[in-house]
Amino acid sequence: xxxxxxxxxxxxxxxxxxxxxxxxxxxxxxxxxxxxxxxxxxxxxxxxxxxxxxxxxxxxxxxxxxxxxxxxxxxxxxxxxxxxxxxxxxxxxxxxxxxxxxxxxxxxxxxxxxxxxxxxxxxxxxxxxxxxxxxxxxxxxxxxxxxxxxxxxxxxxxxxxxxxxxxxxxxxxxxxxxxxxxxxxxxxxxxxxxxxxxxxxxxxxxxxxxxxxxxxxxxxxxxxxxxxxxxxxxxxxxxxxxxxxxxxxxxxxxxxxxxxxxxxxxxxxxxxxxxxxxxxxxxxxxxxxxxxxxxxxxxxxxxxxxxxxxxxxxxxxxxxxxxxxxxxxxxxxxxxxxxxxxxxxxxxxxxxxxxxxxxxxxxxxxxxxxxxxxxxxxxxxxxxxxxxxxxxxxxxxxxxxxxxxxxxxxxxxxxxxxxxxxxxxxxxxxxxxxxxxxxxxxxxxxxxxxxxxxxxxxxxxxxxxxxxxxxxxxxxxxxxxxxxxxxxxx
Amino acid sequence: xxxxxxxxxxxxxxxxxxxxxxxxxxxxxxxxxxxxxxxxxxxxxxxxxxxxxxxxxxxxxxxxxxxxxxxxxxxxxxxxxxxxxxxxxxxxxxxxxxxxxxxxxxxxxxxxxxxxxxxxxxxxxxxxxxxxxxxxxxxxxxxxxxxxxxxxxxxxxxxxxxxxxxxxxxxxxxxxxxxxxxxxxxxxxxxxxxxxxxxxxxxxxxxxxxxxxxxxxxxxxxxxxxxxxxxxxxxxxxxxxxxxxxxxxxxxxxxxxxxxxxxxxxxxxxxxxxxxxxxxxxxxxxxxxxxxxxxxxxxxxxxxxxxxxxxxxxxxxxxxxxxxxxxxxxxxxxx
Numbered sequence: 018x019x020x021x022x023x024x025x026x027x028x029x030x031x032x033x034x035x036x037x038x039x040x041x042x043x044x045x046x047x048x049x050x051x052x053x054x055x056x057x058x059x060x061x062x063x064x065x066x067x068x069x070x071x072x073x074x075x076x077x078x079x080x081x082x083x084x085x086x087x088x089x090x091x092x093x094x095x096x097x098x099x100x101x102x103x104x105x106x107x108x109x110x111x112x113x114x115x116x117x118x119x120x121x122x123x124x125x126x127x128x129x130x131x132x133x134x135x136x137x138x139x140x141x142x143x144x145x146x147x148x149x150x151x152x153x154x155x156x157x158x159x160x161x162x163x164x165x166x167x168x169x170x171x172x173x174x175x176x177x178x179x180x181x182x183x184x185x186x187x188x189x190x191x192x193x194x195x196x197x198x199x200x201x202x203x204x205x206x207x208x209x210x211x212x213x214x215x216x217x218x219x220x221x222x223x224x225x226x227x228x229x230x231x232x233x234x235x236x237x238x239x240x241x242x243x244x245x246x247x248x249x250x251x252x253x254x255x256x257x258x259x260x261x262x263x264x265x266x267x268x269x270x271x272x273x274x275x276x277x278x279x280x281x282x283x284x285x286x287x288x289x290x291x292x293x294x295x296x297x298x299x300x301x302x303x304x305x306x307x308x309x310x311x312x313x314x315x316x317x318x319x320x321x322x323x324x325x326x327x328x329x330x331x332x333x334x335x336x337x338x339x340x341x342x343x344x345x346x347x348x349x350x351x352x353x354x355x356x357x358x359x360x361x362x363x364x365x366x367x368x369x370x371x372x373x374x375x376x377x378x379x380x381x382x383x384x385x386x387x388x389x390x391x392x393x394x395x396x397x398x399x400x401x402x403x404x405x406x407x408x409x410x411x412x413x414x415x416x417x418x419x420x421x422x423x424x425x426x427x428x429x430x431x432x433x434x435x436x437x438x439x440x441x442x443x444x445x446x447x448x449x450x451x452x453x454x455x456x457x458x459x460x461x462x463x464x465x466x467x468x469x470x471x472x473x474x475x476x477x478x479x480x481x482x483x484x485x486x487x488x489x490x491x492x493x494x495x496x497x498x499x500x501x502x503x504x505x506x507x
Numbered sequence: 508x509x510x511x512x513x514x515x516x517x518x519x520x521x522x523x524x525x526x527x528x529x530x531x532x533x534x535x536x537x538x539x540x541x542x543x544x545x546x547x548x549x550x551x552x553x554x555x556x557x558x559x560x561x562x563x564x565x566x567x568x569x570x571x572x573x574x575x576x577x578x579x580x581x582x583x584x585x586x587x588x589x590x591x592x593x594x595x596x597x598x599x600x601x602x603x604x605x606x607x608x609x610x611x612x613x614x615x616x617x618x619x620x621x622x623x624x625x626x627x628x629x630x631x632x633x634x635x636x637x638x639x640x641x642x643x644x645x646x647x648x649x650x651x652x653x654x655x656x657x658x659x660x661x662x663x664x665x666x667x668x669x670x671x672x673x674x675x676x677x678x679x680x681x682x683x684x685x686x687x688x689x690x691x692x693x694x695x696x697x698x699x700x701x702x703x704x705x706x707x708x709x710x711x712x713x714x715x716x717x718x719x720x721x722x723x724x725x726x727x728x729x730x731x732x733x734x735x736x737x738x739x740x741x742x743x744x745x746x747x748x749x750x751x752x753x754x755x756x757x758x759x760x761x762x763x764x765x766x767x768x769x770x771x772x773x774x775x776x777x778x779x780x781x782x783x784x785x786x787x788x789x790x791x792x793x794x795x796x797x798x799x800x801x802x803x804x805x806x807x808x809x810x811x812x813x814x815x816x817x818x819x820x821x822x823x824x825x826x827x828x829x830x831x832x833x834x835x836x837x838x839x840x841x842x
Contacts, residue, residue, distance in 0.1 A: 343618075348581070
């Protein structure tokens with residue numbers, strides 16, 4: 018038993034000594050992931066992406082345009098007002114080229130639509146293929162239309178609240194007073210007729226309040242929809258002596274009542290659901306393909322795997338040869354650092370290129386990930402991703418002192434890629450200063466490139482391709498410089 | 508400063524003392540010093556290596572053998588002095604010159620996950636040999652190092668001796684004129700060592716020049732010239748035979764007789780041509796003489812005159828272990 022303890026202790030002490038002999042390795046092991054997570058914590062704002070919204074207003078309804086202007090200030094931080102247009106086609110064209118993120122189309126004749134008992138539909142167009150973002154846009158549309166409905170109802174409720182209670186009774190009383198006045202007038206009792214007319218007028222005023230409330234409800238809708246409505250008919254019954262005047266006023270009162278009846282009839286036609294939500298939203302996408310979550314994330318996973326493989330194999334490529342002594346052979350042989358590096362790049366490009374073909378084919382055939390764009394663009398996007406990633410790997414390799422150093426750096430790059438590339442969190446939800454870390458990672462550009470080619474069927478953004486190419490070239494030059502220094506005769 | 512001057516003179520003397528082969532020198536070191544972060548690697552090395560010879564570099568571990576090899580193959584630049592190979596400064600050798608050099612490093616640095624054949628192909632490509640050009644040479648070399656039957660095995664799966672032979676084949680694939688072999692026989696069994704030396708002599712016979720470092724002092728015997736290195740300084744440089752003479756001050760005669768002891772010492776000392784006598788072992792005397800064959804009859808005559816029955820007398824060839832120890836002792840005494 019004591020011998021077992023001694024034997025075990027020998028390894029215990031040996032391992033601890035070895036670990037302590039590499040303090041920087043330990044420090045990096047702890048500090049690396051800690052710093053990345055700290056940056057994630059500090060940089061992640063949790064704010065959803067601000068969407069640039071372009072509004073399409075009906076051509077002949079300037080009131081709507083005015084109301085949108087009025088609402089713009091209240092849109093909140095998630096929406097950035099990008100202007101108005103009367104052309105849906107123009108707006109959608111701007112959406113397609115990415116000048117705006119949303120196109121909000123207001124319906125024509127919204128008030129009439131609501132009066133006819135249907136909801137007025139506000140169409141919201143977007144080009145998002147990210148299922149999360151598509152859901153977000155739908156929710157955003159609902160929230161804003163809900164807000165508009167709420168405002169309409171609030172307006173109605175405030176006005177109608179005070180006056181709606183005795184409206185029906187007042188109307189009946191007004192009818193009765195009007196009938197009495199007519200009878201008194203026919204009987205020649207002008208004094209009584211005058212008195213009844215005054216009573217009718219008073220009751221009518223109260224009934225008008227009800228109608229006003231109803232009309233106000235409709236008016237609230239109209240206000241929300243920008244319609245011009247003279248909802249309240251003239252109801253004032255002026256008291257004027259003389260039969261002719263009384264007859265005129267009686268005729269006017271009948272006319273008013275008829276108008277009020279008509280208004281009430283319209284009110285009855287509007288279903289309660291429409292009454293409380295006169296506006297509704299309908300979200301539409303201009304994307305030719307709406308992927309599922311699995312399919313949407315597939316290009317990102319592909320980019321992440323390829324970047325990690327390329328960085329990992331390249332990061333060990335030079336450091337291993339430095340460690341086991343092959344550099345000694347290379348220094349004596351008539352071979353240059355450039356030739357060595359070029360050969361290694363070539364072999365790894367071939368290997369990761371083959372891997373890319375296998376993975377992409379598997380994703381297409383097994384997961385059903387579409388390839389809507391051209392194979393050439395896909396190949397270019399993948400080649401540049403691998404080229405830039407190999408650059409990072411070789412740069413790590415040329416600066417690492419040991420295998421463990423290289424592997425550690427490769428893992429840190431993977432960890433940073435998970436958080437700062439837009440793979441897990443949208444880039445827009447990360448503070449701009451921290452977001453720059455993502456711009457140093459090939460996968461940040463490549464996720465977007467691959468999604469564009471595979472899921473949107475459009476060519477990748479030229480600046481993204483250029484960024485990858487530039488990154489690859491600079492890293493190649495850096496690795497070459499470092500390797501030349503290592504090869505130099507001491 | 509004075510010490511440096513003395514060392515330079517001594518180095519010049521060593522160079523002069525080296526056996527001239529008549530062929531032109533292809534490597535020349537002049538007063539070479541190499542220091543690493545202030546620590547001395549080698550000091551004041553001066554020697555020449557001629558075409559077609561085997562130059563042995565012998566010294567204990569850490570004596571500066573590998574540093575000297577690296578100075579000559581251009582990996583290191585001398586701190587002082589100059590190293591020329593084929594007439595060019597070693598650290599600025601042209602590609603063409605590099606193509607004429609083969610190098611077998613001290614450690615196994617080939618690729619364990621490649622086969623024997625793939626490793627040799629890799630080495631060939633480092634020197635720009637075309638696939639067609641290397642084909643026959645590869646077969647020839649693998650047969651030369653007796654690895655042809657193992658050519659499809661992974662390098663990691665062959666024995667240590669085979670790995671060393673594979674490295675030798677790799678260093679020869681591009682048909683170099685000059686070979687630097689850094690401890691090629693280290694850690695391998697005596698039979699294989701003998702085979703290696705046999706190979707080196709074949710290579711020499713083909714007109715190649717070999718610079719061989721070794722810790723095995725006995726291997727000095729196989730070299731045309733031998734330099735002995737200790738603590739970064741060259742202790743001796745000469746042919747193996749001359750080194751022997753130099754270590755012991757001449758040739759050695761060993762006499763065995765029961766009566767030999769301390770009392771016979773004056774007897775031997777009086778004999779003509781005997782420069783020193785060692786009777787430390789009872790029954791045996793070792794005499795250092797200028798010319799052993801000429802002195803042996805004189806010794807026999809003297810012993811007979813004293814009625815000492817001789818059991819044996821012969822010229823003694825000291826082993827290189829003894830030579831090496833003597834030379835190092837001399838160096839320490841001088842220092």
